[in-house]
Amino acid sequence: MSIPESVKEFPRPGWVVLRARRLTLSVRLDRRVPAVVLTLALVLLAALVLSVSYGEYKIAPLDVLRAVAGMETSDPNHLLVVRGFRLPRILLALMIGAALAASGAIIQGITRNDLADPGLLGINSGAGVLVVGYLTFAARPNPALFPWLALVGALAAAGVIYALAWKRGSSSLRLILIGVGLASLGGALISYFLTKLTLFNAQQAYVWLTGSVYGSTWSEVRLMLLWLGVLLPLTFLLARQLNVLNLGDDLATSLGTRLELHRLVLIGLSAGLAAITVTVAGAIGFAGFVSPHIARRLVGPSHEGLLLCTVLVGGLLLVVADLASRWVIAPNELPIGVTTAIIGAPYFAYLLYKRGR
Amino acid sequence: MQAPAVSRNRTRLIGPSALLPVGLLVAAVLLVAGLAASMAVGAANIHISTVVEAIFRYDASLFDHLIIRTVRLPRVIAGAMIGAGLAVAGAIMQGLTANPLASPGVLGINAGAAFAVVLGVYLLGGLPLLGYGILAISGAGAAAVIVYALGSVGRGGATPVKLTLAGVIFAMFTSAFTTAILVLDSNTFDQIRFWTVGSLAGRGWDIVLWMGPIVAVGLLGAMLLSRQITTISLGQDIAKGLGQNTALVRALAAVMVILLAGGSVAIAGPVGFVGLVIPHVVRVVCGMDYRWILPYAAVAGAMLVTLADTLGRVVQRPQEIPVGVMLAFVGAPFFIYLARWRVR
Amino acid sequence: MEGIRTSDLSLAYDREMIIKQLGLSIVSGEITTLVGPNGCGKSTLLRGLARLLKPQTGEVLLDGKAIHTMPTKQLARQLGILPQGPTAPEGLTVYELVAQGRYPHQGFFQQWSDEDAEATREAIAVTNMVAFADRPLDTLSGGQRQRAWIAMALAQDTPILLLDEPTTFLDIGYQLEVMELIERLNRERQMTILLVLHDLNQAARYSDRMIVLSDGQVVADGSPHAVLTQALLAEVFKVRANIVADPDSGSPVCLPYRAVGAELIATPRPRREL
Numbered sequence: 001m002s003i004p005e006s007v008k009e010f011p012r013p014g015w016v017v018l019r020a021r022r023l024t025l026s027v028r029l030d031r032r033v034p035a036v037v038l039t040l041a042l043v044l045l046a047a048l049v050l051s052v053s054y055g056e057y058k059i060a061p062l063d064v065l066r067a068v069a070g071m072e073t074s075d076p077n078h079l080l081v082v083r084g085f086r087l088p089r090i091l092l093a094l095m096i097g098a099a100l101a102a103s104g105a106i107i108q109g110i111t112r113n114d115l116a117d118p119g120l121l122g123i124n125s126g127a128g129v130l131v132v133g134y135l136t137f138a139a140r141p142n143p144a145l146f147p148w149l150a151l152v153g154a155l156a157a158a159g160v161i162y163a164l165a166w167k168r169g170s171s172s173l174r175l176i177l178i179g180v181g182l183a184s185l186g187g188a189l190i191s192y193f194l195t196k197l198t199l200f201n202a203q204q205a206y207v208w209l210t211g212s213v214y215g216s217t218w219s220e221v222r223l224m225l226l227w228l229g230v231l232l233p234l235t236f237l238l239a240r241q242l243n244v245l246n247l248g249d250d251l252a253t254s255l256g257t258r259l260e261l262h263r264l265v266l267i268g269l270s271a272g273l274a275a276i277t278v279t280v281a282g283a284i285g286f287a288g289f290v291s292p293h294i295a296r297r298l299v300g301p302s303h304e305g306l307l308l309c310t311v312l313v314g315g316l317l318l319v320v321a322d323l324a325s326r327w328v329i330a331p332n333e334l335p336i337g338v339t340t341a342i343i344g345a346p347y348f349a350y351l352l353y354k355r356g357r
Numbered sequence: 358m359q360a361p362a363v364s365r366n367r368t369r370l371i372g373p374s375a376l377l378p379v380g381l382l383v384a385a386v387l388l389v390a391g392l393a394a395s396m397a398v399g400a401a402n403i404h405i406s407t408v409v410e411a412i413f414r415y416d417a418s419l420f421d422h423l424i425i426r427t428v429r430l431p432r433v434i435a436g437a438m439i440g441a442g443l444a445v446a447g448a449i450m451q452g453l454t455a456n457p458l459a460s461p462g463v464l465g466i467n468a469g470a471a472f473a474v475v476l477g478v479y480l481l482g483g484l485p486l487l488g489y490g491i492l493a494i495s496g497a498g499a500a501a502v503i504v505y506a507l508g509s510v511g512r513g514g515a516t517p518v519k520l521t522l523a524g525v526i527f528a529m530f531t532s533a534f535t536t537a538i539l540v541l542d543s544n545t546f547d548q549i550r551f552w553t554v555g556s557l558a559g560r561g562w563d564i565v566l567w568m569g570p571i572v573a574v575g576l577l578g579a580m581l582l583s584r585q586i587t588t589i590s591l592g593q594d595i596a597k598g599l600g601q602n603t604a605l606v607r608a609l610a611a612v613m614v615i616l617l618a619g620g621s622v623a624i625a626g627p628v629g630f631v632g633l634v635i636p637h638v639v640r641v642v643c644g645m646d647y648r649w650i651l652p653y654a655a656v657a658g659a660m661l662v663t664l665a666d667t668l669g670r671v672v673q674r675p676q677e678i679p680v681g682v683m684l685a686f687v688g689a690p691f692f693i694y695l696a697r698w699r700v701r
Numbered sequence: 702m703e704g705i706r707t708s709d710l711s712l713a714y715d716r717e718m719i720i721k722q723l724g725l726s727i728v729s730g731e732i733t734t735l736v737g738p739n740g741c742g743k744s745t746l747l748r749g750l751a752r753l754l755k756p757q758t759g760e761v762l763l764d765g766k767a768i769h770t771m772p773t774k775q776l777a778r779q780l781g782i783l784p785q786g787p788t789a790p791e792g793l794t795v796y797e798l799v800a801q802g803r804y805p806h807q808g809f810f811q812q813w814s815d816e817d818a819e820a821t822r823e824a825i826a827v828t829n830m831v832a833f834a835d836r837p838l839d840t841l842s843g844g845q846r847q848r849a850w851i852a853m854a855l856a857q858d859t860p861i862l863l864l865d866e867p868t869t870f871l872d873i874g875y876q877l878e879v880m881e882l883i884e885r886l887n888r889e890r891q892m893t894i895l896l897v898l899h900d901l902n903q904a905a906r907y908s909d910r911m912i913v914l915s916d917g918q919v920v921a922d923g924s925p926h927a928v929l930t931q932a933l934l935a936e937v938f939k940v941r942a943n944i945v946a947d948p949d950s951g952s953p954v955c956l957p958y959r960a961v962g963a964e965l966i967a968t969p970r971p972r973r974e975l
Contacts, residue, residue, distance in 0.1 A: 028800070028813035112790070115525060164693055177696035181689050184629050188685030191554040192678070199547050206546065210536050240812055244804050250753050250784040255857065256777025256805035286529055301790040302797050304812075334537055341533035349526050353510050 033305035036298050040312040051323040052086045089216040093322040094315045095224045096277045097287050101314020102235050103273035104288030106266050109242040111172040117289035118274035120179040124283035125186025126157025132193040132205045147279040154275035211284030211337030220280045227276045235269050239303035284337040287314050290344040377649050384656045395667040396429040400675055435560040436666045437659035439621035442572045444658025445579050445651050446617040447632025449610050452590040464524035467627050469500020472531040479538050479545045486564050490623025497619040501611055555628035555681020557666050568620045575616030579651055582610055587647040628681045630688030631658050704729040709759030712749040719745040720917045732887050732894045734904040737914035743897045744865055751782035751863050777805035781857040783850055785865040789838045795849045796834045799824050802856030824855035844875025864896040880907050905929055906952045929953040935961055
């Protein structure tokens, strides 16, 4: 077919194509991605160092790096403070942010709804109902069971919502509506349970529900790392499927996706990523909702680059939120879930304002 | 964000509009009967004839009469008031935003009310029930103004999508501060956790007499605006084309929503589902005309709350399950039914 | 190539039967247009032919094979569909959108090959979208946007293309632009094209064959000259119309002048004497 003259002056496509020489492996990224990723990574690194150095016991940034590397510093306590106390919680915050952000990007992609967040899959309410319910009704509650109950509750809620939304095929809108309905039911139940507990227990439960990384341990870091190591690469590999699902069911089918299968797998990934954060730190809101929005401003809506940036933005958000939660009312601490929303909401309002113009 | 395309049903249950007033009358009679039955049930059951007697031939020396008059009557009136108020507020919001999921919760009004209450309790140490009410209404009003201002920034003014986004952001932001206070101050937390769940227990004449006029003004105002709301529910452009001052109608309707939702929250705490579910049920019965939707919603909302509160007193006797929880149990399955069978 | 054939095809939404036991075959290499009054089932039929809707009875065959049992990716290399009023995520550029059309040609790890890049560039060039390749879709005019969507379907590189009302909501100039592009794709690439159109005259001007649906049944099928008759317009579309020849192309043009039944409405009421 005749190709117009203009092809010759076809602009260099705004893409970076990564292609391994031997393997049949290639990815296409928006031109902005490398610079944005590099910048985000550097800012994240700086935030990490700053965060580790800050605390009741201040440590110079250089000593932080030395302590992380296991080298001797001027003060023998540095090693213990950095590696024993601060590093685990900060790394955990980083990974939670990454997981929630990826989870949010997936759920916003498949529902094609900017307002969707992992809470829509009932993760938080499912985990909350089971944990607080257990606390309410068990004769002698065992705290070691909480993470497992949270995991079971979160995944069960996601499963129930998916099953209820199924009617000769799934539908994003049904998923959203049923998610909203079950989340409010869960919320009502949790409020009720909280009135049945002793004040001390109720307050402990409430802090857990808000989300906190206080007193995190290396074993939690390892658990989280293991999960992320499996779920995140899978998510990145499904970026193209997300792109296509984002065009709507009809086009996704027409382009040859196995719609129901891909949607189920992606919902599973989203639920898994969010559920694991609930088990280690309770229900932290907002990060999963706002991080994809910020990343979309930076690199556009194609998921190959978007997912990468979202993960970094989410990590950065929670590292900064964690620092803020220790700093604002020092020596006291706010739950990280609170500071996440206080930092994230104004920025999001600013985005809305900029878009409105 | 796409507007949820909940398919509108084609047939009404009550066909010719001549039957609508009759239906409303029947519903109202059922409501009165329900209120009486609700008063008969409680920690100790009282015979229905005694209930009627206590109201019409009150004898202060009889213990049963005393219970009916001072405990159960104000409670069922309070229940009917919040049911009517929340259902009408929800119907108005769904009509104005063209969003079938709109309810005070979505637009940040509940979050604003909750924040004001929590802040008040924190600063003042403790409050009588009425104090909660005043704070809730002012918080709801402030939230509405802020969300509307935030949502009308930029091009195109206050579109439903921007309002919803602004509402969500506002709700998240204020909730974070609410949570911060609750985490840090155990005294506030202890008081608020009982308020948050939404309950009618111990609601007496004082709160009914204070909030009654507010809810009544809201209901009356809503009925007067019902024709305008019908027009605006066809779309803002059409309403403007028909010569309506849409900004004024929206503002007035918002005031009614604040009075109704704020008054209800003041009585029973933040109670969900009534405002969301009832308008959908009512539309099945009487179509899209808000002159009928609003009165039907008021009666149906009152019935639902009365039913939920009565069940809450019965199922776990002698303990009580708060009305907020019972409403969630009744409302959630219905809402899911709606999502499954009305969305293609 | 046999093209698309249906036998005993019934399609329904929920319990409402829209298409009833339809037998139809679409000839390869032609432009075929489905027309009919609102609610006649033309879009439903198109969706059924593109496996977006599962048949209640019967089947749709592509080169003799039932499409609903074929691997969906394999089918996507044979048959593309552009639904009515598609929406893209905010901020998506034309190039990004068109690149999505390569989905059925890509593997799990091999996500972007040289052929993908080539096909994407060609699709953008053919639709005259080169100048807009890096522009977000939401900043374009309706006609440009529609061309971008068609470019996406082209990048899919299928011998058969189904389009649902591709010209609706476009200005007349953009409408012709889109129709001429479709004609060019058919003539120069021998693509089989099946489209749903609202405008009868446009359908007559550009198609080799018109199929008229009414109430889920085929009521006329053939060349525009054979199909577009006064009797059919009166019966199916409820209009009285003159049929004239287009001075440019010779294709039939219908000029409706009164709705059937309008005689009753238009009868003037007896005026009351003052």
